[in-house]
Amino acid sequence: MKELNPLLHSQLRLAIMSILMNVEEADFVYLKEKTESTAGNLSVQIDKLSSAGYITVEKGMSGKRPRTICSVTEDGIKAFEEYVDALKSYLNL
Amino acid sequence: MKELNPLLHSQLRLAIMSILMNVEEADFVYLKEKTESTAGNLSVQIDKLSSAGYITVEKGMSGKRPRTICSVTEDGIKAFEEYVDALKSYLNL
C-alpha cells in the first residue's frame, strides 16, 4: 500500500492545502474562519507547510493591521496531488 | 468544513479498514503483510478499531497456532463511508 505523506495527512494541514488549491491566495483570518481552528494551531501548521516548501507566506500590512497571506507552491500542488492519488487507493475511488 | 473522524484518520487504521471493506474477513498475518506494519503497531490499532466497535476480532486457533480474525461491522462500514464523504470535500473529488 502507498504511503500517505504525513505532512499532508493531518486534518488542519489538509484543510489549509485544500483551500489554497482552490484560490490564488488566502490570508490568516480567512483560513482561520474557514477551518474553524484556533489561531495557535493554525500558526503552527502554516509554519510546517511553509518549512516544507508547500506554501509561501508573506507577512505584510493591510492598512495599520498585520496581514499574513498564504499561497500554495508548485511543490505543494505536486505533493497534494500525490497524496490524493495515494488516498484513492485506500478509499477505492 | 467537515470533521474527519480521528479514529479513521490514521494511516494504519485506514489501511486496515480499507482492506476489511473489500473482504469477508482477514487475519492478523494477512493484515500485517498487506499493510507492511510492525506487529506491535498493528496489534494496537486493531484494538482501537475493535474498542470503537468498527471491527470484530476473533482469537482462535488454526491447527496448533493462534489466529486472529478481523472483520468490519455495520458501524464500521457506516463510519468508513462517512469518512470518505468528508474527505471528498477536502480533495474535491
Add this chain to the structure above:
DNA sequence: TAAAAAGGTTTATAATATAAACCAAATTTT
C-alpha cells in the same frame, strides 16, 4: 485613558503513532 479586540506567536500539555522489548508455544537445527 482604560478596556477590549485584532492578528498573531510561543510554550505547555495531551493524545497518537510507532517501535522496541517481551512472551509462550511450535518448529527447526545441530
Add this chain to the structure above:
DNA sequence: AAAATTTGGTTTATATTATAAACCTTTTTA
C-alpha cells in the same frame, strides 16, 4: 534431545503530533 529460531502475537516505552492556553503588540472602542 537440547538449543536456537520462528510464529503470532501483547505490553510498555518513546518520539511525534496536534491542540490549546497563555502571552505579546498594536489598534480600536467605550
